Amino acid sequence: MWGIFTKSDANGNGAHDGQENHLIDLRGVTKIYLTHAGEFVALNDVNLTIEPGEFVAVLGKSGSGKSTLINMITGIDRPSRGEVYVGDIAAHTLNENQMARWRGRNVGIVFQFFQLLPTLTILQNIMLPMDFCKMYTPREREQRGMMLLEMVGLERHAHKLPTAISGGQQQRVAIARALANDPPIVVADEPTGNLDSRTAEHIFEIFGKLIDTGKTIVMVTHDHDLASRVHRTIHIADGEIVTEQQEALSIAN
């Protein structure tokens, strides 16, 4: 019998092109948006590496480039210049379909506004990534979905629609969905930004448990208190990484 998660390879999925053994490796990434007001540089020559099993928080003001940075990692957006390597994949070279399939299997994403499909039940929302990526058999998908719901404490709500549960519960479902295909990386864009502090704490505890199972988590947050409890915080301003700080505290604390 399979577990909820497979223990992620501490060394990632192997080195790419003989480079160092980073799980995530952004090299000279620049992102420029063309707006009516002219060019807007969202990221400027960013270099960043993240190791397997790390819990990284990205901090910065609104419009600083935090979301753009994680969009580069998830492949949601593409760099105007520079390269993005995740595991052994050069993510910036994948086309839209390759990216979708790769992301579905390797990166779980959690959004601030949950983004659950409103017409599907909670369980179906979790099974959807497995369905699209053809992971597991249909029976296993349902069993796995229920296990993930148990993990986030929502198994009783499996057959409800998202609108029937609270925001905090929806975010837990979104985390369960992010883990559906057992990806080694979880990226969360302000996952607690829309939640009260108690619920936010609960979400953070779940992340802590995920780190214990070997997952790598990159989280954008405004919450300095939460940020202080991760392995590493990255401060970003005007599209550039201004400071990186290694935290000594353990997640459990």
Add this chain to the structure above:
Amino acid sequence: MRIGIQLAPRWHKILNDVLENKARTILVVLAIAVGVIAFGGVLTAKEMAVTDMNQAYLATHPPEIFLYGSPFTQRTERAIEQMPHVDGAQGWTTAWLKMEYNSEWSNIDLYAVQDFSDMRVGVVEPIDGDWPPKTREIWFERATIDYLGTAPGKTITIELSDGTRRQLTVGGTIHDINAVPPNLSNWPQGYVTLETLKWLGMSTNFSYVAISLEDSITDLGQIEQIRTDISDRLERYGYQMWGGYSPTPGKHWAADQVEAFSMVLALIGALTLVLSGFMVTNTVSSLITQQKRQIGMMKTVGATGGQIFGLYLLEICGIGLFALLVSIPLSLVLGSVFANTIAGYLNFDISRFRMTYWVILLQLAAALAVPVLAASLPIARGIRTTVREAVSDYGIGGDVKQGWLDRLVARTRVLSRPILVSLQNAFRRKGRMALTLITLTIAGAIFMSVFTLRHSLAQELERVMSLYDFDVEVYLDQYYSARRLEQEAMRVPGVDHIEGWTFAWAQRIKSGQDTDEIEGGGFQILAPPIGKTYLKPDILEGRWLCPEDENALVISTAMLAQEPDIKVGDTITLDIQGKEREWLVVGLLNAGPGERVAYANFPYLSRLTGMPGMVYDVFVFTQEHDLQTQQRVANAVAEQLKSAGVLVGQSMTMQEITNTTSSQFDLLIGFLLSMTVLLAIVGGLGLTSTMSLNVLERTREIGVMRAVGATNGSIRGIVVVEGMITGLLSWLLAIPLSFPLATGLCTMIGDVFFEFPLTVSFSPVGIIFWLAVALVISVIASLIPAQRAARISVREALAYE
């Protein structure tokens, strides 16, 4: 743990999408269904009507050849039956008389055969009564029974050409598919035995012989060759041959018209289907816009573009299939109603209510292909949305740009603000507006075109009738001196003057493939008196007859359709009563629908037929031209002529001739209008859908408007006025579009029924009528969305994503 969900989540999504917004799904299903019903219904009707009509026709052992000559008797029948390739011959005697029933007089055509119980060609079928007909009995065609409102056992009075009256008992009812029903001919047909005709004092010689050939002979060229051979042989036996013709083998006389008209209806049906596709495009575009985030989310969790495309396409296919399920029974009903109406009109039966597999297959293809094609573009455009765009797009109307209309509206001071908002709203989704407008515009243009066709037909009829400026036509039983007839007729009060015409049957002689000569189609040559004639010839090419013309011929367009190789200036050979003469075609004239005739000068033709100065047809001109005067004079002239010993066949007033012709087109217009109603339904559904989508997408805006003081009435008003603007605009666009469409329709219908394109005469009634229809459709289509908009609360609106 609850295990056992069988469907994968993506299929659940499809199902939930379909069920979530039931109104939207129902509208799309209805739109596709109406298109498929219109398309399938017409094809079903065509298949049922044409097949059953031809099968019923073939079952009567129909003739391939009609030969006219004298004196045809039973011996002639037997002689023809002995000739090569002949399978059977049936002699028919006809008499054109007057009849009285329920104190009303009308013309009647009597048909008689030697033995009704032993018919070999063009067999009639008894329906009720003691078959076969007996002496002094008259049997009616079933359509005539209904037309007259008579029944077996009743009596009718027949007036002979010399004025003698005899009573006949209605013996029973028969069905004769080869007969033109009285709703088209405007007078009844009766069937009697030769003995009865003899009792009535009429000739029992056959007027014509209907001949059927061996089954293997189906080529018209070969049939014409056989007809020539038979005609030649009969001539050699001493018969005087008047002419003959061969109908298209194996086809009922109305089959070509029914097929061609069905194709026009099917075209409108297909157009309805295409327009319903536009509604699918609008709905899917809106669905995709609404679900942009969901698409982004699906891509985030691993869905490829192809998977998402397939997902939505499958949803549309499901809706298409559902629409098909609704459509099949309804299109069968519609098809059956259409087929039965045609059958009732043309006097045949639809054997059974049935499904036709190829029509079902076509409907299946249409129900899938149209929505799939219509939805593909918006889906493809939607799935190109990147995850970043999808998850970052929210708020009120982010894509609104200020165009010229908005700038104009901003400066307008005349209209109230809510009306200006309606005006701006109508053009916010330009693509959606364009598709809705196209649907309504095409529906409107076709509606106007049908009215124009109706108007053009009426105008054409009036024009044709104006060519024949007489009041009463009197058919005689034999030739009489023109001078004598004039003297008698002028005794009747109210008669202004008369014209006597003669006529002759002519057979064109063409060079055959093997140097043998073969006969072309037979036709009538009509000869008006030289100089002053009531006929105002509508010459299309060449010239009208000059007094000095001898063997000059002016042919009609309908005759040209039968003999398309003839050109003005050609010399053609005609056989008239066994005399072959060369004729110079000097002109082409439009003589009206189906008039396969040619005109020649009276002196030359009457000499050629051996009846110099004698006429067969009398046209009476009355001093007053109202219907009562025409009827009174018609009866009085007939009486006067009979009292002078002239044998009078039938007489008709101009009004009766006009009614007969115009009634033939009522069904045509009725069918076209019913198809337009289906188009209008699709247009209305399209507008309802567009307005619903507009309201749905502007939920937040409506909330904001309510927050700043808009009442229910003003919100409702904004939506309804927006719908009316769309309706009004479609009306304006439909007017110019109706011009080429009406021209096409008039050309098509003219070619099928008149053998030349109809002159287009635009109908202002259609234009005004459609304005009213378009506004009513717009108001009805907007009311439900308007009601929904008025119910939206501020809280609910601002929470809407």
